[in-house]
Amino acid sequence: MNCGANNRFLALDAFRGIMACSVVLLHTTVNTPWLASSPVRNSYIAVDFFFILSGFVICMNYADKLEQVVDLKKYVIKRFLRLWPLHLNSLLFLSFLDFIAFRFGLGADTVVFSDIVSFAKELVLLHVFMPEVGMHWNFPAWSISAEIVAYLVFAFLVFGLGNRFIYGLAAVFILSFFSVFCEIDTKALRATTGFCLGAMIAELFFRRRIYEYRFPSILEVPALLLLFTIFAFYKKLGGIAYPVMLMSFTAVVTIFAFEAGPISSALKAWPFQKLGLYSYGIYMVHSLIMKLIDKLISVLEKVIGVPMRVISPFPDFREGKLLLDSGSFFMNSLLPIGILLLVIITARVSNKIIEIPWIKKAKEITSSVR
Numbered sequence: 001m002n003c004g005a006n007n008r009f010l011a012l013d014a015f016r017g018i019m020a021c022s023v024v025l026l027h028t029t030v031n032t033p034w035l036a037s038s039p040v041r042n043s044y045i046a047v048d049f050f051f052i053l054s055g056f057v058i059c060m061n062y063a064d065k066l067e068q069v070v071d072l073k074k075y076v077i078k079r080f081l082r083l084w085p086l087h088l089n090s091l092l093f094l095s096f097l098d099f100i101a102f103r104f105g106l107g108a109d110t111v112v113f114s115d116i117v118s119f120a121k122e123l124v125l126l127h128v129f130m131p132e133v134g135m136h137w138n139f140p141a142w143s144i145s146a147e148i149v150a151y152l153v154f155a156f157l158v159f160g161l162g163n164r165f166i167y168g169l170a171a172v173f174i175l176s177f178f179s180v181f182c183e184i185d186t187k188a189l190r191a192t193t194g195f196c197l198g199a200m201i202a203e204l205f206f207r208r209r210i211y212e213y214r215f216p217s218i219l220e221v222p223a224l225l226l227l228f229t230i231f232a233f234y235k236k237l238g239g240i241a242y243p244v245m246l247m248s249f250t251a252v253v254t255i256f257a258f259e260a261g262p263i264s265s266a267l268k269a270w271p272f273q274k275l276g277l278y279s280y281g282i283y284m285v286h287s288l289i290m291k292l293i294d295k296l297i298s299v300l301e302k303v304i305g306v307p308m309r310v311i312s313p314f315p316d317f318r319e320g321k322l323l324l325d326s327g328s329f330f331m332n333s334l335l336p337i338g339i340l341l342l343v344i345i346t347a348r349v350s351n352k353i354i355e356i357p358w359i360k361k362a363k364e365i366t367s368s369v370r
Contacts, residue, residue, distance in 0.1 A: 009060075010276075011256040012053055014267035017275025019046040020282040022231075023140070024343050025336055027290055031323040032332040036314040042234040047143050048194050049249050050283075054147060055198025056253055058154060063165070063199075063207060066158040074366040079151050081362040083144050084125070086284050086354050090138045091123060094288055101295050128188040138287050146191035153192055154199060166203045169196045181242055197246060201254050215254065217261030223252045224263060274348075281347030281355065289343050297324060 026043035028035060065071055121127075122137050127145035157168035173196035176189045230248045234241050256264055266272075275282070297308050309322040326332055 009057070009257050009259065010273060011259045011264040011267040012056070012253065013276030013279075014272035015252075015256065015276075016050065016053055017272060017277070017279040017282065019049050020279040021275065021340060021344075022046045023283060024286040024340050027286060028336045028339055029290070029294075029318065029321065029323050030332055030335045030339070031310055031313070031325040032329075032336065033314070034333065035336055036317045038233065038235070039228065039231040041317060042231050045231070045234055045245055048190070048245060049253075050143065051147065051150065051191050051194025052198035052201075052246075052249050052253055055150065055154070055195035055200075056202045056257065057198075058151065058195075059199035059202035060206060062155075063158055063203065066155055067162075070369060072155055072159055073369050075155055076152075077366050077369065078362045079148070081358050081365070082355075083148065083280075085358040086281060086350060087125065087138065087141050087144055088123070089350070089354055090284050090288055091119075091141070094137050094291060095119065097288070097291055097295060101298075128186065128191075138284070140283055140287055142187055143191065144284075146187040147195070149188040150191045150195035154195065166200060169200050169203070172196050173200065177243075177246075194246065194249075197250055198253060201250060201257075205254060206257065215258055215260070217258075217264075219255050220261035220263040223255045227252050275344070278344060278347040278351050281350040282343055285346050285350055286343045289339065289346060293324075293339065 022040070022043040023046050025035060025040050026046075034040065062075060066075060119137060122141060125141065125145040125148060127142040128149055153172060154169075157172070158165045161168045173193060176193040176196065179186075179189045180193055226248050230245055234245060237244055256267075258264075259268075301308050308324060308326075310325045312318040312321050312323050324332075324335065326335065
């Protein structure tokens with residue numbers, strides 16, 4: 001999720017891109033053992049990293065800019081137009097693919113295709129209010145809907161409490177955290193927990209410097225190892241997995257926000273920064289690419305009369321699902337990288353033709369808001 005900011009944290013931008021790529025690999029259906037490894041299988045928790053990072057960046061950029069009603073209007077317009085246009089275009093393209101698949105018998109889900117009500121609900125990002133919405137069409141969009149709720153909670157806390165908004169953040173964090181921890185696990189609560197946590201980090205360590213402590217650069221290596229460990233062993237942590245994950249992600253965001261070490265310097269390199277720039281597109285268009293590949297494989301199988309997919313051989317991982325199989329272990333190992341590159345290229349295009357024009361349009365609109 002691209003948070004867009006004036007206060008740039010380049011190392012964190014890179015992490016956002018890396019996390020988006022991890023989600024792509026999580027949803028890639030290729031018959032190769034490394035996709036079934038724990039770090040990839042647990043990549044769904046990257047969304048929580050997004051929420052913490054969003055809270056941090058939004059707080060750094062908007063905590064002093066929400067004093068009047070007109071400020072709230074501008075904030076809502078900017079955030080909505082940052083997220084919704086790409087969501088809309090992805091949704092329309094996915095619906096077009098479903099129509100083509102339905103029309104030519106390529107395995108379209110006719111129930112989904114005919115569910116106009118579901119489409120309308122997802123179109124206006126009602127995922128968090130209606131549990132049945134969010135997995136039918138562009139499934140990653142549920143987190144965008146949840147993040148919008150977190151945006152609004154933050155805005156009203158800052159507007160209502162002024163300089164004391166951190167106390168409101170703490171209260172909301174405690175309530176939402178324990179709700180999720182006690183398995184009242186709504187999408188909005190999960191987003192709000194991470195978002196408030198990220199915003200509190202920004203307020204404590206960077207904006208007001210309530211705690212004048214600067215993490216030494218030597219902590220970057222342990223932080224990176226901690227991040228990998230959480231992804232590798234998340235499910236094995238059992239009941240403490242969620243709080244440990246939140247604390248670990250919080251530590252990583254805080255340490256790398258200082259950009260004081262060699263890893264931060266490496267993350268400022270061009271490839272990582274481009275991943276950060278395209279991260280929202282990578283996250284939002286990858287399901288579109290996955291569906292397009294699936295339909296093309298269906299066509300090829302019919303044309304050549306040879307199956308190109310096998311049932312997943314991995315226990316507890318995509319059991320019963322069809323996985324793309326080239327017949328070569330080496331090619332199967334490389335295919336996910338090729339698919340990821342295709343997603344990144346598509347995200348680059350969407351950034352230029354959808355995201356950037358709408359960012360400019362949002363500035364034009366908000367400049368006239370009174």
